[in-house]
Amino acid sequence: MAKCSGCGKTLGFFESKKMFSDGSWICAPCFKKLKAKEMEKELEKRGREILKGRAGYWGGNLLHPPNSLGDAGNFTLTEKQFIFEKIGRDSWKLEIPISKIILKKISYATQEDLAYKQRTTALAYFAGYGPITSYSRKFTCIVIPYKDERGVEQAPAFSFTDQKTLEAVGKFFYEVMATKIKK
Numbered sequence: 001m002a003k004c005s006g007c008g009k010t011l012g013f014f015e016s017k018k019m020f021s022d023g024s025w026i027c028a029p030c031f032k033k034l035k036a037k038e039m040e041k042e043l044e045k046r047g048r049e050i051l052k053g054r055a056g057y058w059g060g061n062l063l064h065p066p067n068s069l070g071d072a073g074n075f076t077l078t079e080k081q082f083i084f085e086k087i088g089r090d091s092w093k094l095e096i097p098i099s100k101i102i103l104k105k106i107s108y109a110t111q112e113d114l115a116y117k118q119r120t121t122a123l124a125y126f127a128g129y130g131p132i133t134s135y136s137r138k139f140t141c142i143v144i145p146y147k148d149e150r151g152v153e154q155a156p157a158f159s160f161t162d163q164k165t166l167e168a169v170g171k172f173f174y175e176v177m178a179t180k181i182k183k
């Protein structure tokens with residue numbers, strides 16, 4: 001008879017239970033408790049969620065060369081982490097612990113909207129105006145320098161869907177910085 005590895009109870013044939021990859025069993029109530037504990041641990045690691053939404057990645061991390069039109073993804077800002085998850089075929093994830101961010105080096109950077117330029121240039125071309133390169137539009141990114149898990153300094157740049165989100169992210173880092181200053 002299988003025994004629950006959590007509470008030691010003998011598990012009946014028809015009883016709801018789960019088997020782990022090592023062949024041990026756990027009863028449903030113990031499994032529930034275990035999941036709750038795992039979630040708690042994860043929550044503790046991540047901290048309270050502050051902001052989430054769509055974001056663009058514009059390079060700055062050596063392991064993730066940027067796409068010239070930016071990489072689209074989702075971001076989550078919590079009390080303890082800034083997380084970016086690239087969506088699409090070759091997806092990847094960047095987890096930046098707030099404690100590893102070099103706060104005084106955080107800055108805004110201007111980026112040219114190449115997708116807009118390509119689109120408008122093509123439109124102008126088809127409209128018979130020829131390729132005009134002056135059609136440009138700029139937007140602002142936030143650059144977040146940090147030391148990665150191997151101690152290498154990285155400085156990824158991110159853009160957000162609107163100015164309000166960019167401001168909120170900037171304000172968050174400002175608050176973190178302000179609370180660290182000893183008066």
Ligand SMILES: [Zn+2]
Pocket residue numbers: 004005006007008009026027028029030031
């Ligand atoms: Zn149990």
